[in-house]
Every structure is written in C-alpha cells, then in structure tokens.
Amino acid sequence: MVGFASTRSDAASQTADDTGVAWLHTGYFTGDPEQVDPDVAGLIALEQKRQREAVELVASENFVSRAVLAAQGSVFTNKTVVGYPGRRFHAGAEWADALERLAIERACAAFGCGFANVQPHSGIQANLAVFRALLSPEDVVLSMSGETGGHFSHGGVSNLSGAMARAVFYGVERDSELIDYDELRRLAETHCPKLIVAGGAAYPRAIDFAALRAIADGIGAKLLVDIAHFAGLVVAGAHPHPFPFADIVTTTTYKSLRGARGGLILTNDGSLVERLEKATSPGVQGSPLLHAVAAKAICLGEVLRPEFTAYGHAVLANARVFAAELMARGVRVLTSGTDTPLVVADLKPLGLLGQPIVESLDRAGITCNRCEIPFDDTDPALSSGLRFGLSAGTTRGLSIDSVREVAGWIAELVASHAAGSPEVAAREADIKARAAALMAPLPLYAMTGAGLR
Ligand SMILES: Cc1ncc(COP(=O)(O)O)c(C=O)c1O
Incomplete structure (x- = not known):
C-alpha cells in the first residue's frame, strides 16, 4: 500500500526535523485522495464507474445529491458531541447544536410529527433504541417474520433485538400473500405483546396501519412502524402515512428517502421522547456522526421541495x-x-x-x-x-x-x-x-x- 507521506512531492524535501510537524507538509490539509492515496482513490473511481454503468435495483440503495455527498465529507466529521442540543458533554457545540436542531425541525416537517431523533447511525440502531426504551427481555414483541418480509432488527435471533425481548412472529396469508391480520390479532390476544412492530425489508404492499392500531389498543401495546423502504413515498404522499396510527416510526434515511446512510426515530408522543433519547445515546450508541447529521439535514431539506x-x-x-x-x-x-x-x-x-x-x-x-x-x-x-x-x-x-x-x-x-x-x-x-x-x-x-x- 502507498503510504500517506510518500505520495506528495513536497514530502521529500521537508522532514519532521525541519518543521516538527511533518504531517502538515505532506498534503494533510490540502491533498485529494488521488494525490494522497492512489490505492483508495483507484477503488473509488472503479466504484463510481460501476455505479454509472449498472442498472441499480438493490432496494436499499439510492444516489444522494452532490450536496448530501459534500456534507458527508464536511468538517462536521471532526466534531465530537455527546448528548442532545443544548445539553452536550463537550464544548464547542454551538454549530453542532444548530445543525442538529435544523435536521430535527426538517424531519418533523417532512413526517408531520412533533419529535424526531436524528442521531441513529443506522436503521438497526434506531430499532434497537426503541426496543431498549420500551422493552425488557421478559417482554413480548410481536413482529413480522423474516421469511414473510420482516426485518431481523425487529426481534430476530440473529440480531441483538432478539435478546432484548421475547419475539413472537406473524406472517402473511398463503393465498393473497398479504399480512394475515386475523392471525396477528390472535397472536396479540394470546401473547399480550408490549410492542407490535410493522414494516419490513421485503413486504411490498401497504400495511393497514389503522387495523394494527386497533389491535394494539385492544391489548394496551405500543405500535412501532419501520418505514425504511417506503419513507420517501410517505413524504411524497405516494403511500399511506403511519401517523397518527403509530406510536413510534423508525426509518433509514438512504433508501427511498434518498439521503445519507443513517436512521431516524419519530414520534408524536412527548412522554416517550426522553426514554428514546437516552436509549439512543448512551443506550445503544455514543456520539452522533455529525457529518451524517449534516447530510441528513440536507436530504430532509430536499424532501420538503415539490420535486x-x-x-x-x-x-x-x-x-x-x-x-x-x-x-x-x-x-x-x-x-x-x-x-x-x-x-x-x-x-x-x-x-x-x-x-x-x-x-x-x-x-x-x-x-x-x-x-x-x-x-x-x-x-x-x-x-x-x-x-x-x-x-x-x-x-x-x-x-x-x-x-x-x-x-x-x-x-x-x-x-x-x-x-x-x-x-x-x-x-x-x-x-x-x-x-x-x-x-x-x-x-x-x-x-x-x-x-x-
Ligand atoms: C425495514 C428495515 N429496517 C431496518 C433496516 C436496517 O438498516 P441499517 O442497515 O441501516 O441498519 C433495514 C435495512 O435495509 C430495513 O429494510
């Protein structure tokens, strides 16, 4: 592999002895990847060519705007904060606070909700935070099974969520391949889950959110809707909205929402906000990726436009x-x-x-x-x-x-x-x-x- 210092012509003429800070004279603050690290730069170029020429039909991918891409590479990369705006552990958070508040404001506007947490590093982090906020290992969660389109972060054995609660799974009707709401109701009445989860990775149809709300109300359960795949369609008005039926909505930001990699937690229930915040950080992750928050803010601004x-x-x-x-x-x-x-x-x-x-x-x-x-x-x-x-x-x-x-x-x-x-x-x-x-x-x-x- 090509080393950092060896690829710049000015590196040869200046050493640590000359300056005491040799790294500042090796393109550290000025070099582009192709000058500093041709190995990685070459791979980026090849991936860019692949993206340009392939018909991209991977459902969990999209092409972010140039502005989102730039924000991901911005100096917010360098800033560490822990906590939430106005309540940070580290100083120097004035602009980080303003950024996170802007992202929250736009998330609430986009999804028509009162509260948003823009810190989850990914969709799974968002779901884990909800599990941590609402469930103990002895509690039951009722989720869609993986083989019928559910996502493994809804209590699957392969995921930490599977150890955070006792999962019971509903599925689809054999003929219609649509969610079997009768079975779901029976399972809810039998197992009394504290949380019902809807939404998945491979279920292509609209979910009857009102029916799920009625089932959840019947047993005093909370309803989480994970809209990762169709979040963009919800914002665009091309898909039914999970609010006001859901207590909590989670989503990834990089599929149909067309933004940076990451997750969001959304709710209208003020009584859940503090629990969800603590469950996110320090519960399941540490400091937010502020460069990703910057990119999410841009994406959330973009989704509010008529285009x-x-x-x-x-x-x-x-x-x-x-x-x-x-x-x-x-x-x-x-x-x-x-x-x-x-x-x-x-x-x-x-x-x-x-x-x-x-x-x-x-x-x-x-x-x-x-x-x-x-x-x-x-x-x-x-x-x-x-x-x-x-x-x-x-x-x-x-x-x-x-x-x-x-x-x-x-x-x-x-x-x-x-x-x-x-x-x-x-x-x-x-x-x-x-x-x-x-x-x-x-x-x-x-x-x-x-x-x-
Ligand atoms: C419904 C659903 N939820 C959560 C996730 C997890 O997202 P991530 O990989 O960002 O953790 C996915 C991934 O594609 C998903 O389809």
Missing part, C-alpha cells in the same frame, strides 16, 4: 410497471404487484434459486439481491426470490419505457436459465452492453479521477 413529491410518485409508478412487465414475461411477482418501491419475484415456479440468478444478473450489469419467499423452505442462503427496488434507478432518470425494457432483460435472462440454455453467458454479456448503453448517459456526479467533483 421530491414528483420523485416519490415516479418511484411508485416505475415499481408498478416493473412488476407488471415481469409478470407479463412469465415471472411470478409476490402479491402480483406493489405499493412501495419494492418488487419481489418468485423463481420457484421456474425451478430456479435466487442467489445464482442474482450473480448472473450482476454479470449482466443489473444489481439486486436474493430474498426469501413465504411458505418456502429453500435454504435462505440461496432463496427462491429476487428483491428489486426502483428508488435508485428513478433518481438517475429511468423512464417508464426504460424500466419496462430492463424488466424484459431480466425476464429474458431468467428464461434462459429456466430453459438450461447454453447461451446464458452470451446473453449476460449482451445485456451488460445494453445496460451500460442505457445507464451511462444518465446523469450522475462528474467523473474526474477519484474525485467527486
């Missing part, structure tokens, strides 16, 4: 066309459609597994991920499903016609696999060329070396 309303509706329209085209081309889609940016394809009727198709699509310049299918006992490491998200492609400007075309390519490649065609590799190469030709002209950050200018 974002158009974006949210375009994501939904693209997702629906994508689902319809897959179905028209012989690929089964869970619930026969979507109300969110998510589309889940079921490969079982075609006798295929998810993971090998994900890898084949990747070779063809189309990125997505595998996904479990309800009532399917295939090894989750292979799975029978493919999960797609239309948030990122829509940001790049994919039109309805282009989305239809891409769905056609996917169906074409899937059909080749199903037919055991010897032409699969040639088809992958052909689609990769078509994908690059479609995507490369669409807007993205200017490419200048590793720089993000």
